[in-house]
Every structure is written in C-alpha cells, then in structure tokens.
Amino acid sequence: MLQLRNAGLDYGNTHISFPDLTLEPGQRLGLFGPSGLGKSSLAKVLAGIEPLSQGELTLPGFAQGSANPVQWVIQQSEFAFNPRLSIRQSLRESWRNDDFMGVLDRYGVDPLWLNRRPLQVSGGQLQRVNLVRAIIPSTEYLICDEITAHLDMITQQQIWLALGEEAGQRRLGLLVISHDEELLNLVCDDVLNWTG
C-alpha cells in the first residue's frame, strides 16, 4: 500500500501540510479540496516527482532503480508527450518491450492514431492515449489528477468505465483528484475531503 504520514512540502515561503493518506491495492480513493490547497503537489509527491520536506512516504516493495509503480496522469495530456514523436513512439517508450496493442480497444484508442503526433488528435483522444501510456504493466497505483475535467460526458464515461475495469482486474489503486464531488461519489469507494 501507498502511505503518506505527517507529510509536508515547502516551495520557498509556501508550506503545504498534507493529510495522512493510505491507498490500498484495488482501492479507489477520491480527493476533494479547494483550489490551491495542494492536491497536485500531493500527486507529485506520491509519484516521486517532488521530494517531501517533512514526513514519510512509504511504498513497500518498491526497489530503487526499478520502474516507478506510481503513475501521475494530469488534465493537460499534451504535457505528457513529446510533440515531435508519433503516438506509437511515445507508447513504445513507456511500454518498452511489452505489447500495448491489446489495451488500445479498452480505452477507445484507434490504432490509426498511432502514426499521428500528439497534437494531431483531439484533447479527449489524447487523454485516452495518455492513460494507455500510464497503464504499463509495472503500474500499481494511478494518480488521476482532474483527468476528465475538460472532456464531454461520453468520453468521461468511457474513461471511467475503462479505468474501473482495469483497476478491478489488476487491483490497481486509484487516487482520483477532482473538483467534481458527484464524479468522485460515482467512481470512488471513499472520498477524502481535504479542507486544509
């Protein structure tokens, strides 16, 4: 399980104190909280992108040097891709020797898009590709940071359905960060209301 205890982060003069949090394999935990409180910072800490200034992040079984089992997916999927590479090349980079063709259908990714560059598909299409990029075999926990905030209802439903199936089959732990309380109640088992 992924655990955060007594944790805090300093950005110069800005200090963020995080809530204690435990994410179990197979759990779908929602995180709700006001803008600017530090939800994306929390996501970055969990994904190992920002080091903690205090407290503890524990992830038993994760050996230094092995693939990070925590993947962070953000709303602005275009930032997750090198704009010069084709989508196929980007997926190849993250999947390495494993085959991703079998998971395209689950996320509604058309194989024809593989030859295009990231900015040659729509925002909703790229977000689905982005999930395929993140759902590599070594992923055990997925931090979904407002991943469907800008998408139409049908694409949102496709994405949450696909992720729900994936999480159930692989016992993926999902941390779903959103301003949409209704969505969190729909897709999560528990919701942490972080008030600061």
Ligand SMILES: Nc1ncnc2c1ncn2[C@@H]1O[C@H](COP(=O)(O)OP(=O)(O)OP(=O)(O)O)[C@@H](O)[C@H]1O
């Ligand atoms: N790299 C950084 N350097 C300095 N301050 C930062 C940095 N990243 C974030 N902050 C500040 O940390 C605070 C928390 O930001 P964060 O993006 O984590 O909030 P959030 O809860 O995700 O907000 P929102 O819901 O609006 O996306 C904000 O005051 C932000 O300005």
